Amino acid sequence: MRKPGDDPIEDRPTLLAHALEMSVRYGPGPWPADAHRLPDDPPPPDDDHPIMTSVVLDGIRTHHFGVSPDVDAVTEVMGLLGALTSDEPFRAGLVRLHELLAGVSALTVADGLVHRLRQGTLPAERVRWVGRHLAEHGTRREAVKTGLVLLGACGDERDRDLLLLLGTLEEFTLYAAVALDRTLPDGRRAVYDLARRVRGWGRIHAVERLRGCDDPEIRDWLLRDGFRNEIMDEYLAHIAATTGGLYSALNVPEVDDALLDGAGGILAALAAGGPAEDMADYGDAVPALGRFAFLAADRPATLGRLDSLLSILAFLRDPGDDRSWPAEELRRLRLRYEELAAEPRWGDLVRAHLADPRRTDFDRALWAAERLALPVLPLLTARLEVEPLDESTWHHAVRLAGPREIEGLCHLAERLLPLPDPAGGPADRFGLGAEFAPDRALEDVVNGLGTFPGTGLPLILAALRSRVTRVRRAALATLAAWPAAAVPDEALDRVRRAMAVEPHEETRVEMASFLGDR
Template sequence: MVPGPTIHDHIRDHLDPSGHGLLPGGAQLPDTPATGIRWASGERESRPVLGSFGAGPDAEQLTGLVAGALVDDAGYAALYDALTEGSADPGLVGDLPREPVHELGRRLVTGARHRGPVRFGLGLLDRSDTDLLLMIGRHEEFTAAAAGTIAATHDDAEAALVRLADAVDGWGRIAVVERFERGAGPAVREWLLRGGYRNSVVDSYLAHRAAVVGDLAAVLSGRVDPAMLAAACEIVRAMVDAAPAAGLDEYDDAPRALSRLLDRLEDVPGTLEHLATLARLDEYLSDGGWRARYAEQWTIALHEAVVRRVRDLLARPDWRDLVRAGLADPATFHQAYQSARAVDVDTFPALLAHVRAGGDDWPLLMAAATPERLPRILALAQAVDLPERDLDTVVTALRGFPGQGTPLVLSSLDSPVARNRTMAVRTLTGWGPAAWAAEIQAALRRAIAVEPDAGLREVMEQLLTP
């Protein structure tokens, strides 16, 4: 055994008092290697295709190791070492005395300094260990294992699973929510539809499950409060943007849910949340996938009816003022920006002002560049001290504007950051010598003289070769 804190104590000491997640430093477990590939906590358990934990003992070997661990410390050490070196399924343990095995599970969960033994130990716990399961499950490395034990050992597991899922927000939440199926109780359905689908990976992973398990179409058939309506809009948008998960096309109740959502939106004053949803639906309803959809849950008549209703809602005259007000507020800028095109609002003046005020959106600004707009963008870029990343963004985009922004390209060429220099060389290559200002050749010669990267230096030299 190695010295240092147990994983149990590490998690306990980093519990966020809010009841959600861990305090800073909590995510990195004591056994985290200093180098090598690091997976997001819980990612490999939630998506096994991304990687495995390594081969562990088979059923016969595992039963023997567990039996030995019940006898003495040497046996415990042998099991511990095997669990540290590879994964093992607690369900493979043969017929051994239940209570000693349960105590072994508690010993592993509370005393181990490596994640493999803790993960295995969680599978040996039972419903008497709910608080321990919920605590260890607060670290997303162990959420899926804790959820598996809760589901297997609790007569009514839903309440504990909701508590567990609500305490995490990444792959762990995804692993728990994917256990909920149609027929779940009202508390699960309500939690899912009011935000349980939200996660720090991508909401699309859970939006379809929230709609199905929460019976979104039925909920939207009656009156809903503003918070539920906003959440329903989020769920629908996440299902439209479904990849890599099931989405609106896989949602059998999509026509009914969208029709009921439009009923609700027609009854209330519009918000940016509503507009963003209508804008995405308009794109979805106009895309090229409808031949396949007509063979599934949609009919041509129903499709055309939903299109008309969406476009009637988008024609409301008050959207433009709502978008302009949203663009002026940093808190709502991005939502307003994403919806502006649907109601023909020119976003460039607001985007320029937003970036000038410190908004971290140079990629958006450069994507909006045209020959007419570029002088104003360049004036701003040259008036501020661009961070390396933003300088990269600007110089890369300038490749499409030969001869424009030469001072920024030269600044990038002189940067201590290799990527900046590389982007400058690529832009100069794209321009071609005919578009170069007089000072570029001299700047390239100076850069060649000090460039430490042989490959990049060779490319620079080729640029100066007639």
């Protein structure tokens, strides 16, 4: 016999159906970025200005700004739940609940609902059924999230598979992880399973619920891979170091490569500082740093180890005012890392990577080259010949160029970059996506010309007619950085003409100010 809740809520695809399709297509996860575009996503904006997605907003609010509870919404939801659980659920009530929850941020009602439900005034099994209904039939993300909240308050082992499936979508990982942890006897293992299925904010939310775990398998995973995520490793580095027992793990007779590389990533993230606990909060920081340096000295050079080494060294050179370590220990560690970073093998490694302009990890080697102060400009120009729209390479090339090289680099940019069409006009565009790669590359070049008065004028004039606002602003900023005598009349005239058609008000004001000073 069908229940009223077995019928679709509305004529839209459910979010569970989307998760099932992604599971069939990609397996248990992690899923690619396209899989996390949900059926209820709003249409893209008319322009290319970035928008903050709800999963990012949830992550930022839970970690940085806090959440203000919506008491009125909790009361209204509880009233509907009371009506739906006092007798057989009726379709109109289920639709009304879904409509209400679709317009309410689940974060603002989650704690209030759990608190009220724990008072036991509503039958738990019927509340669970309503939660399952929202999770299975919901077509709007906030309603599905609140369904997961209800399962976290009144669910049990029967909901494991549903929570893991929906939780593999980053949008729902936070709510699924909390529900798994609260309702299952082996909740930590279930959260661990979920954490390995996600890589972004979902990984952060899930791993945070593994803090203090004593399961050896989970601890080992935290040290090798669990702290890594697509947002910032800094969010999870301290959890990995403390819960995983980093220093103790580094003191076993045989430290495998995965553990050594994980340790380097954790220590580098702690050294970076913020947005969570950092090196100052890690009690074993000094001995762990010493042990990592000892182990890295005898292992093959890799870009990952070099990244970690250089990040830690930057921290040791400027540890901040709140560092309570004894001065002698800090000095000893800094000298050890400087000695290690000065070994020729690192420079040889970076140059070998940069010698092949088509390497997929060229950018990573490029950052290391800059931090090692290697003279690699000829290798960068070779890269640009085969990858002329590589923004990172243009950025570094301009930074490495001196007065003798910058002119040639500008000529290279004029030859390789598709400059803005003189017949085109400016627009208030942000410049995201592959379509705007030429604009971003031009911006990287123009940004570096402020210290070279009179150089690269054709590029600057071209940038003033770019369709991307920040490229035009970069050109204006470069001209403003030049001495007045170095700015030719041609440039002043171009700024006047650009101001007359400038669509961005703040940029137009900056242009007027620039001209007023000349």
